[in-house]
Amino acid sequence: MSDATGAGPDSLDRIAADLLALKEANPISYAEIGRRIGEQRVARGVPAAAAYPARSTVYDVFRAGRTRIDPDLLRDIVTALGGDEAEVERWAQRARQLRRPTEPTARQRVAPTARPVALPAPADIDRFPGAQQPRWWSPYVLLLGCIVLNLLGIMVVQALHLPIYLDMAGTATASIILGPWHGAVVATAGNLLGFAVGAPGAAPYALVNLAGALVWGYGVRRWRMGDGIGRFFALNLLAATACSLVGAPLGVFLFGGLSGHGSDTVTESIVTMGLPLIAAAFSSNILTSVIDKVLTGFMALMAFVWLHRAAGFPASHMPLVERLSASPEHPHPSARL
The missing domain is CATH 1.10.1760.20 (Arp2/3 complex 21 kDa subunit ARPC3)
Structure with a gap:
């Protein structure tokens, strides 16, 4: 497992780049990362309906151009990638040090006022188990x-x-x-x-x-x-x-x-x-x-x-469906794995 510090001055873009390198050293899909995060949270007592993050949420943490990174989500991602407790804490500390003083914590944040301009997320955002389904779904x-x-x-x-x-x-x-x-x-x-x-x-x-x-x-x-x-x-x-x-x-x-x-x-x-x-x-x-x-x-x-x-x-248990569902304009991130 690589060190979480990285060379040069730290930044949100450097955290994203280092995190992507960590993922490439432990090649699993974004869907699998989301599934592991959900299982971690359920084990901590979080209700299943709120435990599984959307695929875009996971994918965005690996992307440059962000204005903030949630340290708690970062901890969960590094844990899903196999990090031990000490390494997970180092990653979270990096995110906390770069948080603006006026930025609310994950517990304080009720609803974001605006989504920052960013690169487009995959077109086929996955709905993990427990996510809200269409009204007609049963x-x-x-x-x-x-x-x-x-x-x-x-x-x-x-x-x-x-x-x-x-x-x-x-x-x-x-x-x-x-x-x-x-x-x-x-x-x-x-x-x-x-x-x-x-x-x-x-x-x-x-x-x-x-x-x-x-x-x-x-x-x-x-x-x-x-x-x-x-x-x-x-x-x-x-x-x-x-x-x-x-x-x-x-x-x-x-x-x-x-x-x-x-x-x-x-x-x-x-x-x-x-x-x-x-x-x-x-x-x-x-x-x-x-x-x-x-x-x-x-x-x-x-x-x-x-x-x-x-x-x-939800198709997180079947990556083949996720790849076939992705549009040619927005290929699924896991297709690169």
Whole structure:
């Protein structure tokens, strides 16, 4: 960890430059810094609704041309970058020494009278967990929409006799946006309501849908597989594998390998190659599941990008969405990492 003092006379611009150098030595995105700050504050007893800073607030501290720096926020940022207590205090002391005598402290400041003229912040300012959402926003609205999306997928596959499934687009969307257990609710409800769209045999396959929900949800949160396009593609392959490991035995046990689904044509084609029906059912399930889950995953990704850009849905757990949401004129700062 580098020293916080820097060479030459101190200034707010020098603090910003030194802080940027510290960040480059500990390369994490601005979104991750904000998330860590929020967790620090929650641990100190700050309510979650007020704990997570806006991305622009974090980004501005690293920018030259500022007229003030909040020492408390600076402390939180250096801590998020891995600074120990002594180093954190040195950074805060630098900011306190440069504060104008008439400038109010963070506790005294009620509302800024004017924002200083500065370089533009990123266009896609992130809304961290706990930030205010649009008035129409509710997790229940998204959950309901995702259940309907699953049912629409079942209807399309039945009408066109497609060899894929398309019954998990809503599950994937809910899982990567809200979390794995929200996705599990969509997975279960969608399959149990399959009878409403003429697919009563969909109910047992709720277990397959549930497996996909958990893989997608935990994949982007615990395993950081939403950090880049390659990792997200691998996540979809992992979801396909998990779904096949659950779905293939179900299909063999319940329907003897042929379920009346469009994928039966693939199974029958493999049988003509000389494989037993059960082996052909397993092979067919894996093949169609890979195609289906990759398509489903990227449909969910595009839905998340649209919702993040249009309504500010929080995406700090999935940097790929943040980068795809940034406009060409204002690329996301983390795209440089």
